[in-house]
Amino acid sequence: MLSVLRNIVLEVNAAESLDEVLGIIVSRVRMAMGTEVCSVYIRDRNETRYVFRATEGLNADQVGHLSLAPGEGLVGLVAEREEPVNLEDAELHPNFQLLPNIGEESFHAFLGVPIIHQRDVLGVLVVQQARRRRFDESEEAFLVTMSAQLAGVIAHARVTGEVPDESSPERASAYARISGVPGAPGIAIGTAVVVSPVADLYAVPRQLSDDRRGELRAFKRALSQVRIDIESVAENLRDKLSPEDLALFDVYIGILDDSRIGGEVASLIKSGLWAQGALAQVMIEHIRHFEAMEHSYLRERAVDVKDLGERVLGYLQADQRDNQVFPEKTILVSEELTASLLGEIPRDRLVGLISVRGSSNSHVAILARAMGIPTVMGAVDLPYKRLRDMSVVIDGYNGNVHLNPTKAVIRRFQEIADQDAELNKGLESLRDLPCITLDDQRLTLWVNTGLMADVARSLDRGAEGVGLYRTEVPFLMRERFPSEEEQRQIYREQLEAFAPRPVTMRTLDVGGDKALPYFPIEEANPFLGWRGIRVTLDHPEILLAQVRAMLKANEGLGNLRIMLPMISNIPELEEALELIYRCQRELEEEGLEMPLPPIGVMVEVPSAIYQARALARRVDFLSVGSNDLTQYLLAVDRNNARVSDLYHAFHPALLDALIQVADGAHAEGKQVSICGELAGNPMAAVLLLAMGYNMLSMNVTSLPRVKHAIRSITASEAKILLGEVRQMESGQAVEERLSTFFHERDLQQMMPAPID
Incomplete structure (x- = not known):
């Protein structure tokens, strides 16, 4: 079961959207547990009902249409009690409620577990079976583990608007507040600019590009540079390595050919992804493919693929930095801010900093306090890859990040910022x-x-x-x-x-x-x-x-x-x-x-x-x-x-x-x-x-x-x-x-x- 769990987690981590994640979960869990049904219910943004969002085994036509209130039906009971409900015959339970047209009449065994993120019930994960039986402890533990994996994904999806409410099925980004650690005091209101640490495939933000030809040219330039690098290394080591070892460098170059990984990246760029995102998506997919292999030699090839990807990414990032444009009120966002990233932004345009990792004692936080830049560190639940060009408010006093703030929220924080400025000016006489x-x-x-x-x-x-x-x-x-x-x-x-x-x-x-x-x-x-x-x-x-x-x-x-x-x-x-x-x-x-x-x-x-x-x-x-x-x-x-x-x-x-x-x-x-x-x-x-x-x-x-x-x-x-x-x-x-x-x-x- 552990290997099954690991493979599901790898697939979930590689998924590009919440719908893709839910599809993977219901399909793989149903298969792993040998049940006939696996479904997911997610609480809507109005926090009033649990919406039927994905299923394998029930009527998929009802996905997005049916919902239950907290305490209503067995799903509502799981959410209300915040603990698993394991029943041999669901119909005999007083809370049982048959949803119309969903097709669960023939299923008796029921196991539902809450999907909880930081004490907040985001949804319910359910498996069902026709045969009357109680699911055993190992099956219950497996489902609880899967719900924990799902919780973080749903929390991120709520922030980016992938969890719609009933009245607004469109997936426009919603207002959300993310908690972090205060890095430097103050209020900042501006536009998010997401930057990646140098050559980190896993930190590349997701974004589309209007210039597909330009992105393709940049990718091909980066490939050429990496080929030159590899050929140079191979030439320098020619007298020190055997012909068999030197042949490995030819394999590296071959991986980047248009007919292999390079071709997959190029296809994604042509579909509208920017070059860095396309490269990261393809390379991570191949890295995880190798990591999941049973043979140790093949598993170790994941390191080679990662190295190649990071080499190409390094050149792409250098190319991007030369052409980066920063808005007038830039809020710099990264998985892990560094002093070098901070130094690339014009000081007169930088108003705030957000880092997913790091602490109030990190070098960047110390720099931020010295420069008087409001900063939040350790915002671990921030879906930073999706924040490009998003309106953001930083509360550096309490370590909170407000995404897509409403006009009322912006007005409130602007008042606080103005009061701060007035107060500091008034205290100068001291x-x-x-x-x-x-x-x-x-x-x-x-x-x-x-x-x-x-x-x-x-x-x-x-x-x-x-x-x-x-x-x-x-x-x-x-x-x-x-x-x-x-x-x-x-x-x-x-x-x-x-x-x-x-x-x-x-x-x-x-x-x-x-x-x-x-x-x-x-x-x-x-x-x-x-x-x-x-x-x-x-x-x-x-x-x-x-x-x-x-x-x-x-x-x-x-x-x-x-x-x-x-x-x-x-x-x-x-x-x-x-x-x-x-x-x-x-x-x-x-x-x-x-x-x-x-x-x-x-x-x-x-x-x-x-x-x-x-x-x-x-x-x-x-x-x-x-x-x-x-x-x-x-x-x-x-x-x-x-x-x-x-x-x-x-x-x-x-x-x-x-x-x-x-x-x-x-x-x-x-x-x-x-x-x-x-x-x-x-x-x-x-x-x-x-x-x-x-x-x-x-x-x-x-x-x-x-x-x-x-x-x-x-x-x-x-x-x-x-x-x-x-x-x-x-x-x-x-x-x-x-x-x-x-x-x-x-x-x-x-x-x-x-x-x-």
Whole structure:
């Protein structure tokens, strides 16, 4: 059954439309289970009825015409109960209802399973048989597995309008909202431009072309280039390979001939597909054909076909990039955005970014925040291949993407964008004012940086220093580890730009969701694996070069602070400190006077909470990384949109942990700061002030709002508020109390945008 399931999944993934998917499902499931009927019912867009959409074994003429309400008939019962219904004789069940002219009178055995996507029942998958019998557990499990495969396809189809409602059978695209992860704050309204990562056959968007001859010419040019490449490689290896091995290159060239795969691609182009889409469709079909073969030698040929396809695609993409036209308000969409893709778009036309994969910590998200471009990352349910030229609204505050928004939706978000612009302009007067409460308690506001582009915006907004400089960014922007001297120059530039303000440089923090292309870390559970200080302690040459570069960059300035990420125990910290002391000794032996800068620890893992005082005893400061600390405390991947509702910044456990860290640092007479997203939330800033945090470090965009909020309250009322929320047992209750507090003080505009 497993091989059958795998083959069905391969076919489903290769299908071009929902109707094709449904046809494959009902046909293959009926055959695999040996039943006489397999049907699919899909909920219409009005969310009122389950429409008979596909069948093998019943009257296909009724497809699209018959429907059932939730709770109506056995199909409605499956949908209402959200669990399988397995009956030996369906007619005896009180919910049984015979649909007219569908032809199910002679079928008795019934098994229906719900098609559920993120708690939403999208439809019902049904098998029926004339013989009276109960389907066994393995058959039920198989059908549940198939419904899970179908769920994602239907969810995408609803977004693109392939699931029509009863009153509008035409398949025009419908308004839909897709959830992702906030990458950079703000609102963007524009037109989607879909781009593919370089030479990724599986990421090519689907689109038609008005210039069939031009697309055909481009394809033939690409084929010629690949033939030249292969012939060149073969010639270079002629003296090193046997005639049998060299013959393999002739096979490669033959695959691209007009009579074989090349001819199939050309036919699709002539039918109206653009060249990249035609190539991807044909190559993926052949790749999956080889992958499904039983013989290992033939299965391995899938790799050769994929390599050939990607070579041709690379030339096609280069040709397209030379002729790409971007609309005035471009929203760039990709399966996985990269810095190189971002750099291809004229900055004056780029208003927003959407990436199916990636996180708020990815290089692109960091760049987007530095450039002030609203961004949503991790929009895993986005049918990005079908979004070309679609109207899109990005809500970068909450990580939502609105496709085909109505005029009312556009108007609403435009109002929010206008209010944001007006508010930011009104807060400019706060730039040179201190962040101080009405009863004179001082709170220092720093910024998180990673690029020189951050510097000017940070200083313009009144940043008093840098609480987190992400040193991994220069590493991400290269194809190799930067040398010690290259690092020194980069760090010097940052330190000089902010001098005499302090700059807190975090040592290299890779792993988890931050991978260097030239130093890949592949693990089953990367967030609990080899990351942060664990990597650089295992590779002390990396840490030593980095710290030496930092110390040299600090010469004559004295505003450097060094911070160690992902510390989970005391021996780990002591080992890292010894390497830093060694760097200082080595530089002094070279005749350089290098005073040791303040050294701190990032509190990101639960163990560090309970050892906060012991850690503080050994360093100069503690700094909470609230993003990671929250996800580890709550066991919620902060980059996973499917569980984002469980990632709650005001969870009572997190508030208690933050208090414990602050108390531990102060007990040793050390300062404590926070440099996660929580610091940039004005509501959270009020609580952090009351907890005793000395510095908050945030995205530069958030700085004026946090400053305004703190300058509008007293420290004493913040402490009273903290006492109140500590008695609450849910993050939602805490957030509601904070919202009331802000409304009572006319500070609602400072709150994160509460957009649905």
